Amino acid sequence: MSGRKILLVAASLVACWLAAPARAETTLKVWTISWDPVAMAGFKQMIAEYEASHPAVRVIEEARGTDEHKAAMRVAINSGAGPDIYYMWGGLGLGGEFVLAGASAPLDAYYAKYKWDGRFVPSALLDTRRYKGGQRHGVPFLIRGEGLYYNKALFQRAGISAPPASYDALLADAAKLKAAGIPAIIFGGSVNWHLMRLMDVLLETKCGAATHDALMMMKADWSSTPCAAASFAELKRWTDDYTLKPFMGLADDQAQGLFYAGRAAMILEGDWFVHMLDAHGVLDNTGLFLFPTGTGRLYFFSEDFYISARSPSKDQAADFLDFITSPAEQQKHLGQFATTSVDKDINYASMNSPLDRQWQAILAHSTQTFVNGDQAFPVDVTTEYWRLINAVASDTMQPAQAAAGMQTFIANRKR
Amino acid sequence: MTIGFAGRRQRGLLILLGPALLIYAIFAIGPFLDVIRLSFMHWDGLSPHARPAGLDNYRAILARDPVFWTAFSNSLIWTALSVAIPPLIGFALALALDQRLPGRGLLRALFYMPVIIAPIAVATIWRWMYDPFFGIVNATLTDLHLSGLIQDWLGNRRVALYAVFVAYVWQTVGFSMVLFLAGLQNVSPTLLEAARLDGARRAQSLRYVILPTLRPTITIVVVLSLINSFRTFDIIYGMTHGGPVQSTQVLALWAFWQSMQLHDFGTGSAIAVVLLLLTALVVIPYLRWTRRAEERWS
Numbered sequence: 001m002s003g004r005k006i007l008l009v010a011a012s013l014v015a016c017w018l019a020a021p022a023r024a025e026t027t028l029k030v031w032t033i034s035w036d037p038v039a040m041a042g043f044k045q046m047i048a049e050y051e052a053s054h055p056a057v058r059v060i061e062e063a064r065g066t067d068e069h070k071a072a073m074r075v076a077i078n079s080g081a082g083p084d085i086y087y088m089w090g091g092l093g094l095g096g097e098f099v100l101a102g103a104s105a106p107l108d109a110y111y112a113k114y115k116w117d118g119r120f121v122p123s124a125l126l127d128t129r130r131y132k133g134g135q136r137h138g139v140p141f142l143i144r145g146e147g148l149y150y151n152k153a154l155f156q157r158a159g160i161s162a163p164p165a166s167y168d169a170l171l172a173d174a175a176k177l178k179a180a181g182i183p184a185i186i187f188g189g190s191v192n193w194h195l196m197r198l199m200d201v202l203l204e205t206k207c208g209a210a211t212h213d214a215l216m217m218m219k220a221d222w223s224s225t226p227c228a229a230a231s232f233a234e235l236k237r238w239t240d241d242y243t244l245k246p247f248m249g250l251a252d253d254q255a256q257g258l259f260y261a262g263r264a265a266m267i268l269e270g271d272w273f274v275h276m277l278d279a280h281g282v283l284d285n286t287g288l289f290l291f292p293t294g295t296g297r298l299y300f301f302s303e304d305f306y307i308s309a310r311s312p313s314k315d316q317a318a319d320f321l322d323f324i325t326s327p328a329e330q331q332k333h334l335g336q337f338a339t340t341s342v343d344k345d346i347n348y349a350s351m352n353s354p355l356d357r358q359w360q361a362i363l364a365h366s367t368q369t370f371v372n373g374d375q376a377f378p379v380d381v382t383t384e385y386w387r388l389i390n391a392v393a394s395d396t397m398q399p400a401q402a403a404a405g406m407q408t409f410i411a412n413r414k415r
Numbered sequence: 416m417t418i419g420f421a422g423r424r425q426r427g428l429l430i431l432l433g434p435a436l437l438i439y440a441i442f443a444i445g446p447f448l449d450v451i452r453l454s455f456m457h458w459d460g461l462s463p464h465a466r467p468a469g470l471d472n473y474r475a476i477l478a479r480d481p482v483f484w485t486a487f488s489n490s491l492i493w494t495a496l497s498v499a500i501p502p503l504i505g506f507a508l509a510l511a512l513d514q515r516l517p518g519r520g521l522l523r524a525l526f527y528m529p530v531i532i533a534p535i536a537v538a539t540i541w542r543w544m545y546d547p548f549f550g551i552v553n554a555t556l557t558d559l560h561l562s563g564l565i566q567d568w569l570g571n572r573r574v575a576l577y578a579v580f581v582a583y584v585w586q587t588v589g590f591s592m593v594l595f596l597a598g599l600q601n602v603s604p605t606l607l608e609a610a611r612l613d614g615a616r617r618a619q620s621l622r623y624v625i626l627p628t629l630r631p632t633i634t635i636v637v638v639l640s641l642i643n644s645f646r647t648f649d650i651i652y653g654m655t656h657g658g659p660v661q662s663t664q665v666l667a668l669w670a671f672w673q674s675m676q677l678h679d680f681g682t683g684s685a686i687a688v689v690l691l692l693l694t695a696l697v698v699i700p701y702l703r704w705t706r707r708a709e710e711r712w713s
Contacts, residue, residue: 071675074460101461189570190658246547248659249570254546263548380677384481390660394572405481412479 025056026316030305031072032087034063035337042336046324053323057316070094077103084311085321090127090138090302092217093375099137104306106135110318119325123366124342127302138304139321140342145363146197146270146299146372147290149277154182154265155287163289167205170292174242177265183244186264188255189393190248192386193374197268199235199389200373201291201299206231209295209370216376223407232392232399239393248394271339271359278353288355290362298362300369302342340364384409453684460678472685482661483686486669489576490645490693493665497644501584502636505591510621512592513599523596527589534586538653541582545569545654569655572662579654579663583647591636598632599625634705638698645694666690 030047034040040063047059062083064072069087076082077098086103088095098104107128111117116139117125124140131137150163155173158180164170174184188194204212207227214220215228222228239247244264247255259267260280267273268291277283291299305324307317323329330341334348339356340363348360374382388405391397397405454472458465476483512523529537544551545568553565568578602625610620626633648667651657657664657672666686674683 067675074678077461078463097461101459103461190655192656192658246567246570248572249545249547249567249575249655251542254548258548380679383672383677386658387481387661390658394570394659396572396660409481412475 026058026313028057028059028085028313028317028320029083030059030061030085030087030320031069031076031083032061032063032305033066033069039337042333043324046329046333049329050320050323054319057320059320073098073103077101080310082308082310084308084313084317085305086308087141087303087305088138089375090140090304091371091375092130093371093377094379095127095138095304095306096131097378098306099131102309104137105309105311105314106137107139107307107318108136110139110307110322111136114318114322116322116325119327119344120342121340121344121364121366123298123300123363123369124302126369127304127371138306139325140302141305141325142303142338143340143342143363144270144272144301144303144338145290145340145359145366146268147288147362148185148266148268149259149273150266150287150289151259151262151264151282152285152287154262158182158265163287164292167292167294174238178242183264184242185238185266185268186244186250186255186258187247187268188250188252189390190250191252192390193372194252194255195239195247195389195393196373196386197299198238199231199385200370201268201293202231202234202238203228204293204295204297204299204370205291206234209297209368212295212370216371216373218377218381218410221407222410223404225403228406229400229403232388232402235389236392236395236399240395248390271363274339274353274355274359277355283353283355286355288358295368295370297368297370298366299372300363300366301371301375380413381410450684450687453680454688456681456684458680460674460680465681468681472681473689475682476685476689480682482664482669485661486657486664486666486686487689489662489664490666490690492576493580493647494641494644494697496580497583497587497647498637498640500580501588502591502595502633502640504584504588505636506595508588508592509595509599513596523592526592529586530589530593532586534649535653537582537586538650541579541585542569542654545578570659572659575655575659576663579651582654583650586650587640587643591640594632594636594639595629598629602628630705630709634702638702641698641701642694645690645697666693 032043035043044061047061051057051059073082073086073088082103086098088098095104111128120140121143123145124143128136128138128140148163154177155161158173158177160173160176164173177184185198187198203215207215207225211220211225211227215222215225220228244258250258256267256269256273256276258264260277260282274283277286293299305321307314307321311317325342327343327345330343331346334341334346335351335356339351339359344364348357351357351360370376373385377385385406388397388402392399392402453465455468455470456465457468457471508526512519512526516522532540543549545553547553547565547567547570550568552568556562556564566574566578569575606624606628607620610624615623646667647665648671651663651665651668652671655663657668667690670683670686670690672683673679673686677683
């Protein structure tokens with residue numbers, strides 16, 4: 001290569017270096033779980049949009065499987081090598097465990113600065129307020145409601161013209177379905193949390209809101225609170241009389257397959273199920289109603305982004321969270337993460353499915369919620385709760401024994 | 416000072432063994448000792464420091480844990496079955512595939528293939544085969560007019576453990592077969608021919624010629640089956656998660672569950688130590704017994 005050519009190449013390199021954008025001054029690490037490809041693409045696009053409008057900030061996103069994410073968080077929490085922002089479920093369960101361990105920074109100042117209380121729907125904010133001392137933790141990103149989906153044709157065949165408005169009416173409908181030779185409901189017993197949903201809503205129905213919450217917070221005695229055993233008895237009634245059998249060996253996806261195939265009339269699923277129904281071509285034949293617990297509270301959980309207590313860039317992290325939850329970004333990415341946005345001021349005209357619209361109305365107007373058992377309990381109690389539910393459902397334990405078993409386990413806990 | 420031949424040899428050995436010993440100490444002995452230490456501590460994986468617990472974790476699992484004893488007895492049942500059934504089938508397959516058969520190589524590969532499939536994939540395959548509504552197992556029973564045998568294979572707590580064990584047999588039998596096939600190559604054709612000329616029947620050749628030659632192989636197969644069975648975890652996790660009603664729970668899975676799902680590393684480590692003691696209690700006497708037997712024979 002001649003001297004002139006070398007000079008030319010060197011000059012080009014210098015020009016490229018000078019033309020390159022200034023190096024980011026702040027780096028934000030965001031850890032999340034691996035969502036489906038549409039949601040992941042949407043999140044990456046949100047990051048790109050934030051970086052474009054904030055050239056001095058670089059956002060590094062790391063997505064892991066659910067268990068790997070939890071494990072990575074546990075390792076990171078004491079190492080100082082963790083993220084600036086992390087994804088976790090809202091409320092006192094999994095999210096609460098990390099808050100309790102000091103992993104999350106209180107966000108009260110940012111809630112005031114960005115006026116987030118005015119941005120989010122009431123149900124999304126409930127979980128951010130459940131923490132000790134009234135501190136605010138987590139910024140809502142996803143909200144999930146759960147209800148009973150039903151097969152319209154099977155309801156019609158059993159002579160049911162409208163969804164039930166009370167628990168007694170639901171039981172009467174289940175009996176009508178049974179009389180017509182149709183299993184009323186389907187669960188996947190092998191994954192524990194699927195059948196747990198039935199127990200959760202039965203506790204809400206039989207105990208009422210206050211006692212249900214007291215039981216879930218382990219402040220009420222399961223063995224001496226009559227509605228606890230009554231709820232287990234009700235669970236037994238449903239699994240004995242109204243559930244498609246056998247179900248204990250089924251996983252959730254197998255149970256869902258049986259619902260798509262019209263083998264059972266109802267399934268207790270979340271708002272995410274609308275897209276699955278659509279993918280299986282059964283959306284038009286499916287209706288939705290909330291489990292008639294009689295308390296008016298929505299069966300619900302939220303998924304939030306928390307700012308790490310060890311993050312050196314908390315202000316920037318809050319700014320990023322403000323950006324991705326802003327009405328403009330939420331509107332732009334509508335439907336990529338969930339049927340319903342966490343924001344109030346969203347136009348849903350582009351989403352035409354009646355079930356999506358029904359969920360939007362439910363989630364926008366719900367002011368009181370109760371969470372899934374595995375979000376409410378510490379993980380060891382959850383494992384025992386599952387074992388007892390399965391024991392009652394598979395006829396190896398009497399309901400009163402199960403209620404007593406819960407209390408014994410809670411009393412014996414080390415922590 | 417000069418170093419003699421023995422000293423130089425010893426130093427050479429140390430240099431050669433050093434890297435391997437160092438890796439073994441870091442990745443095997445270190446964690447092993449740490450598990451024993453953790454079994455006497457309370458630690459949730461989040462707090463910066465573990466708290467001393469004395470024997471509390473052991474008291475918790477032995478007296479208060481509603482699942483431990485189910486897991487303990489399941490581990491014993493699983494181990495007894497694992498030591499008996501896969502090696503027996505593997506031995507029978509090895510004897511058959513040691514004969515001059517057409518397609519012998521292909522058959523050996525076919526029987527060995529499940530060994531190289533990831534246990535979690537085996538679990539998924541069998542979970543779908545056992546599907547009570549659409550699975551091939553119940554469909555086959557229906558086709559054979561054996562509808563009375565149809566089960567919720569993974570949902571019935573009385574049969575679930577054995578249903579998972581069938582999948583485990585399918586996966587592991589090829590491993591025993593390969594070890595026995597290797598052992599059979601050491602059986603002297605001259606001895607077999609001599610036995611035949613002396614009028615020994617097949618069963619007598621097996622008993623008096625083949626089995627004594629296979630004694631070291633049998634020891635290896637039994638010890639490996641014992642160790643593998645005690646630490647069985649992934650196939651049960653993939654097929655049942657230990658359910659229904661913890662009826663397929665085993666000690667290795669329960670130790671994992673306590674540590675990695677419930678984040679109670681003290682209890683998980685205590686269960687792991689119990690598992691270690693149980694394994695040592697079975698394996699060490701067996702190895703001593705076989706060594707003595709070998710000495711008697713030789």
